[in-house]
Amino acid sequence: MLSIGKLSGQTGVKVPTIRYYEDAGMLPVPERSPSNQRLYGAATVERLNFIRHSRELGFPLEAIRDLLSLSDKPDQSCAAADAIAQVQLRAVEARIARLQNLKSELERMISQCAGGKISECRVIESLSDHDQCGVEHK
């Protein structure tokens, strides 16, 4: 069994964040030692790594809860879970599309900033200029 500090060390998730995740329902309520300290099994390392990687990909905790609910019911038929995965896939595709717009916008800005003065700098100008940006706003 792992203390919260060991769990933190093995996953890179900070101790207060682990406690926060517990409050937020991302982690099951752990066992306690006789002196009231949290004790975690090895499965929690996996679960925390999963949460951390998903967070790094930009998933909100709610979406991660959905994904975790898949792995919490490994014997369930995929029919019910398929919808969740599809929704996540569509969300990921939308994120990628948007980020690729932003990427080319940033590249364009940088290429136009060829070591000149700010008065000639296209970075600031293009950030003001809506027509050139290629990002859709309503």
Added chain:
Amino acid sequence: MLSIGKLSGQTGVKVPTIRYYEDAGMLPVPERSPSNQRLYGAATVERLNFIRHSRELGFPLEAIRDLLSLSDKPDQSCAAADAIAQVQLRAVEARIARLQNLKSELERMISQCAGGKISECRVIESLSDHDQCGVEHK
């Protein structure tokens, strides 16, 4: 002169957000009408468009404040503005790469889900597994 509502309409930035930006030092304290209502000049439309566009590109308010202060010194080199954009570009590229990893995992999961069980899916596994993730952590 524009009321806060007109300014909001012309820029797409919500009224409470404009007031928030004022508190946050992103916008100069505006004139007031005799009845205490905010009045904005045309320059504020430009400034707000700049802020909104920068936010949509993922710049934090602090970086936008830096960019705004740079644009007040037009004779300096634009290297600093370029550097801020470079940092954003690198962050965006990293996110795209990770999301594409996840996208193919989700696609694989959905295709494997044809009649199978969740326990055979590799999404959770690949998101838990540090070695496969392609992202560097410390």
Added chain:
DNA sequence: TCTAATTCCTCTAGCAACTAGAGGTGCAAG
């Protein structure tokens, strides 16, 4: 073995970047 440093506990409060609501004033149209 004793002590000092560390880890753990709970709790509250703060961060960014807003958003929503309460409760009140002003202004323009029917």
Added chain:
DNA sequence: CTTGCACCTCTAGTTGCTAGAGGAATTAGA
């Protein structure tokens, strides 16, 4: 002239944490 909207200030809520207070327990070194 009154109704209805836009505006005002202020507080509080949101998400996903992070930092600190104040206190108990465990571990490491002399």
